[in-house]
Amino acid sequence: MPGLVSKLLIIAAVDGIILQPLAQKGQRSASATKIAYNDHHIGPVLKDGGESESESEGGGKSFEAFGIVGLLTVSKSSFLVSITRRQQVALIQGKPIFCITEVAITPLASRAEAAASITHTQTSLQGKVADNHGTDESDSEAEEGVISAAVGDDVDDEELQPAVVDSTPAEHKRTSSVAEDVISRKGGYGRFAKKWFSKKGWTADQRRNLGMTAATSDDDDSSASPVPVSKSAVVENVVGPNPRDSKPKDSAASLLPKLLRTTQILFGSSRSFYYSYDYDITRSFLNRRTTNSEIPLHTQVDPLYFWNKHIMQPFINAGQSSFVLPLIQGFVGQQEFEMDTDPPKPVLGLDGAEKSSMEMVDMSTSYGLQDTVQVPDTDGSSDRPKDPQTNHSSSMKSYLITLISRRSVQRAGLRYLRRGVDDEGHTANGVETEQILSDPKWNRSSKIHSFVQIRGSIPVFFSQSPYSFKPIPQIQHSSETNYQAFVKHFENISDRYGSVQVASLVEKHGPEAIVGEQYEKLVDRLNESGGIKGSPLAFEWFDFHSACRGMKFENVSLLMDALASQLDAFGYTVELDGAQSSKQSGVLRTNCMDCLDRTNVVQNSFGKRALELQLKTEGIELGLQQDQTTQWFNTLWADNGDAISKQYASTAALKGDFTRTRKRDYKGALTDMGLSISRFYSGIVNDYFSQAAIDFLLGNVTSIVFEDFETSMMSRDPAVSMHKMRQQAIEVCQKLVVADEHEEFIGGWTLLTPQVPNTIKSMPFEESILLLTDSGLYSCRFDWNLEKVSSFERVSLEHVISIKYGTFITSTLSASQADEQRNVGFIVMYKAGANDITRVNTRSMSSVSRTDADLLEGTSTSPPTSGLAGILGNSGPATTTNRLLALKALPSRDAVAEGTESRLTEIEQVKTICSEIERMVLHGQVLEVGTERKSLVESGDIISLADARKSTGLLEQLGHSFKKLIWA
Known part of the structure; x- marks a missing residue:
């Protein structure tokens, strides 16, 4: 403006x-x-x-x-x-x-x-x-x-x-202590519990979605906003x-x-x-x-x-x-605590040996601060000198721990809608977490210790469906494409942090192993080629679920022991008097599938280890302290884990009870089950629009994303360059399907085509590749996940009968789909001949030659009879030997800004392609002297708006309305 x-x-x-x-x-x-x-x-x-x-x-x-x-x-x-x-x-x-x-x-x-x-x-x-x-x-x-x-x-x-x-705040009438507990913690249990335990339940939500007056809120939340009337x-x-x-x-x-x-x-x-x-x-x-x-x-x-x-x-x-x-998104938390610089000496047994543990005293853990504490000496007395102002032992020293998590703006978003890596090497749920140990007053004469860890999705192109509690990952794209993005990812990390130690926590058996094995293969390939900047990438695959089976999360110590020497070599950053006296030379990169629950447990453990080492340089042995529960530390890390989990999966983190208390029981397992249900609901209902909004607010997409959302109730990943992928697909198709080296390649285009060949409308439409040579027309169906040709059909140009372009509306459910100016396409009518070929890519390409006898026997799909006469135009009545290629232009407007170059409109795209096909068809024809060359191209509706409205059934309209009610 x-x-x-x-x-x-x-x-x-x-x-x-x-x-x-x-x-x-x-x-x-x-x-x-x-x-x-x-x-x-x-x-x-x-x-x-x-x-x-x-x-x-x-x-x-x-x-x-x-x-x-x-x-x-x-x-x-x-x-x-x-x-x-x-x-x-x-x-x-x-x-x-x-x-x-x-x-x-x-x-x-x-x-x-x-x-x-x-x-x-x-x-x-x-x-x-x-x-x-x-x-x-x-x-x-x-x-x-x-x-x-x-x-x-x-x-x-x-x-x-x-x-x-x-003026009258709503009150919620609680009927049981269980309901009261759940309602009071509805943020922790997620939206599912919030709605379920509300008197208005789901019905009021539906009323609001329909634009009806909402009932008075039954939820009692002192921090909630006043309730509007409607x-x-x-x-x-x-x-x-x-x-x-x-x-x-x-x-x-x-x-x-x-x-x-x-x-x-x-x-x-x-x-x-x-x-x-x-x-x-x-x-x-x-x-x-x-x-x-x-x-x-x-x-x-x-x-x-x-x-x-x-x-x-x-x-x-x-x-x-x-x-x-x-602004940053993530978590910032801070906690002051005290350490005894002169802890009690170890207790000796009757045999003169040092006991493995000492008697613990009850200490307040509210906010991690200790109240008045009597520190017993080894003889059981409490004669140690105390500060007269604080009534604490004079040997107690205060420290401050600060935890900061920073979520990356790259590949930002929600759980199942942003997975894996993008073309530039950025991974989903990328978070840098810094743990800072300092003096409470930040005196310049006191050391500041900083330890940094990172997390991020497995740097492989993969996806998972949200419509399952434990969906099977699907690897996407070719091995080479995955490797290029994988290398970029670790180059980015190396530039920022130095050396890298990977800790992968996914399962070695089961669905997760698909991605874990691909991860390990890429690491091996990278190290065989020289690693990152001449150094091998350290990789440790720790099957968390197997090692910690039976809720024995303390077995994470096995991973700590395996990585101890590497992390000691990395060190941590120390600042004194405003200058760095040492700098962390590498970083630990932890991941599981979501980089949430298992990652939280492991990062907490390594953060605790770093704290022990840092305190040791201050002359304090954490293992000799009387209060070894460090509840203040666990609570801070648990809050951090919950925050990141809510930002990525919409609920608090699983396994949070262990992070907070270092104990795991059936109550925590039941809580995790409820959180999993809430995550499942969010993934299939709310996340789609939220993801589109996040991409828009970050500037990854334009407002056209909402047009796409209204059409399909979801938006595509803006980090994946479709322009680049389409260009690569055209090149792959050209190399694979054009077998005759004497054929001259004229051009290639990405278009939409019906799911069933030789039909005008069979939903859903798929993106396909159309190639034009000086002697043939190739319609290629492409597997975009595997970057391979799944099948193609070759039509000899001499068999082309006519070409017709015009309005091609396949749906009237949204305004953009019903726009006659933007929904255009063309039909290529041809008479099948013996040298026309259809090939299907299974393990190897199998060929099917189309002859008139085959067509007469019904081995091909005949075009639909409805409206076919209008499509054929002057080419005569439909016969079983006439076939068609129906192609529709891709939208010229894209929510993802991929450059400033001007783009052809949909009708300009169609006219250009039709004229090129006509030029090559007529180029090979020999006419008698005096014969006028007749144009093959004519304009006219393929599927008009009126016809599209007639063919849109009531169930289809209701289905779209229902989806819009839920997602939009």
């Missing part, structure tokens, strides 16, 4: 809308932003203490945001996403780190919509302050509650902000007038309310995004750079973890750095 973001200190988004950073001079990023609607200027007044106070000259509506997430532009409308609630979760070197807990979405299309939205946001924020009795909202107990909605959760109306405030009212509060009130112009407009709600959940109530005004949380101490406070923070952060870069680009382009606040 031109002029939406102007190069002014005060950005006028629309008339009367004012954005102004509330920051002191010299501060790198705005600590707050004034978002106001007024005919007069509204600005900040700095008090003596440095706090900002707003003054209004016109009494207009406004609210202060803690920062801006970005500018969302879709369907010719723009929306400002701003942070309205936050929670401080850590303090690193004196710089606070915040978690976003709520965002507001302000429409910028008109003054009326913006003013209404700002008013509702202001009212909502004021109401919440009153509910918190005037306390700082960032410190309220509501901020410390469980996550009630993740990205994969249902987009419920009551989770929207701002909303119409109901869906239409909520949408109007967020985006102005309800888009459903008028006919949507395009698919993006019709799905806009759902996109806005998903955006609000993703950046707000999911509590998965973190930021700091003056500290770069995108970089670990390993890859840390010296920051310059005079340079905008967004120019110094690591782009691999800069999640809102795309929607911040309008501000960056306008030079408004004060508004640009980089």
Whole structure:
């Protein structure tokens, strides 16, 4: 939108809308932003203490945001996403780190919509302050509650902000302690439990999806938003007038309310995004750079973890750095703990030998902090000197552990929709986790220890269906394509971290072994060719399920023993007085199938090992401490695992009970079963739209993705270059099917064709390759997963009778499918001859020659009789010896921007191909002198819109409506 973001200190988004950073001079990023609607200027007044106070000259509506997430532009409308609630979760070197807990979405299309939205946001924020009795909202107990909605959760109306405030909060009548426990932890159990144990159940959800008035919420959640009266009212509060009130112009407009709600959940109530005004949380101490406070923070952060870069680009382009606040997705947690620098001496037995264990004392583990503790001496007394102020033993020393997980923006998304690797070597669920040990006050004279681990999907092209609890992986693409992406992946890791140690936790037997064996083969091939930068890639295949069978997760120690020497060689990063005294020289890369549950257990164990080594350099033996349960450490890592799991699989992590308590029992197994059911539900219902929204917010796709989604209820992977794959497929087909080296290759195209040959419409349509030589036309069916030709049919050009192009509509279920200008194709009619061949690729190509006798005996599929006369045109009546090739143009508009080159429209594609075929057919014909050459190409409807509507059955319409009700 031109002029939406102007190069002014005060950005006028629309008339009367004012954005102004509330920051002191010299501060790198705005600590707050004034978002106001007024005919007069509204600005900040700095008090003596440095706090900002707003003054209004016109009494207009406004609210202060803690920062801006970005500018969302879709369907010719723009929306400002701003942070309205936050929670401080850590303090690193004196710089606070915040978690976003709520965002507001302000429409910028008109003054009326913006003013209404700002008013509702202001009212909502004021109401919440009153509910918190005037306390700082960032410190309220509501901020410390469980996550009630993740990205994969249902987009419920009551989770929207701002909303119409109901003066009487809904109460949930609990009938049993079991129900109370489940409901209170509904974020942990996932959306399934949340809906199941709600009085409104699934029925109310269906009512809302149909646009009907929603019932009052039965869920009792102190941190939840006020319940709106109806869906239409909520949408109007967020985006102005309800888009459903008028006919949507395009698919993006019709799905806009759902996109806005998903955006609000993703950046707000999911509590998965973190930021700091003056500290770069995108970089670990390993890859840390010296920051310059005079340079905008967004120019110094690591782009691999800069999640809102795309929607911040309008501000960056306008030079408004004060508004640009980089966000990471992942987890940030911090915990202070104490260690005894002079622990009790080992207890000697009667035989004078040292006992293997010592008596444990009961210590408070609340937040990992020890209350008053009496430290017994070896003789059982408590005479050790204590600090008079803290009443603690003077030998106790405080430490601070910080855990930061950063999710990569590359191949980002949800569980079954983003697996494996892409062409550039990026893997799904790529996460860097840094464990930092420091002094609680971050004194420069104290050492800072940093240990980095990474996780990521197996770097192989593979997929899994979400419609199974344990789906069998399917390897995709050729071995060479897999190897190229595999090498790129480890080159990327090596450039960033140095040496690499792989720990693969998948099963050696069963479905997972398919991908695990491919992984091992690629490692062997890489090492045979010299490894990465001349060094072999260290690979350890540890079958977690086999080794830890019977809930014996402590057997992870076997893996630790196997990798101990390698990890000791890597070391860890140490910083002292602002300078690195040592640097981690390699990284441990852990994976299972989802890189969640088993990976969490293993990374926790290696993090504990690193902590022990780091404390040892401080002169502290963790094994000699009286409190060896380290509950504070386990809880921090379990929270980290739950956060990553919710962001990728929509539920808390499995095996979380072991991570927290180091114990595993049947209760944990039952909990995991419930989480698995919730994951299964999310994978087949909610993840499809959420994935499209994530790709759009990251800038991987354009708004056309919603058009694709409306058509098929899912979107393709934008990281896979279809343009590149199609070009490679054409080359493969040319080399394989054009056997005669004397044939001159004219051109090749990727088109859509009916599933059954020699028919006009047999669903679903498939992408096929059409090749043209100077003597033949080849229609090749291609296996895109294996990159192989599955079958092809060769038609001699001398047998071509006619070519007809025009409207080719195969479905009227969506607006894009019913567009007559974009749904076009052509029909090639030919008379089958003895030298026409069909070949099928099983283990080897088998040939079938088509003769008139074969056709008369019914060995071929005859064209459908309905509408065939119109297709044949002047070529005469249908006969059993006449066959056809039906081909439809691919959409010229693609959600994935793969270059700036201009593309031909669908009709231009069809006309070009038809003219080329005609040129080569007529080129070989010899005409008598004086005979006029007759054109083979004519225009006319193949399947008109009216015919398509007649052929679309009621069941097909109901099926699509049902899918749209669920997925959209």
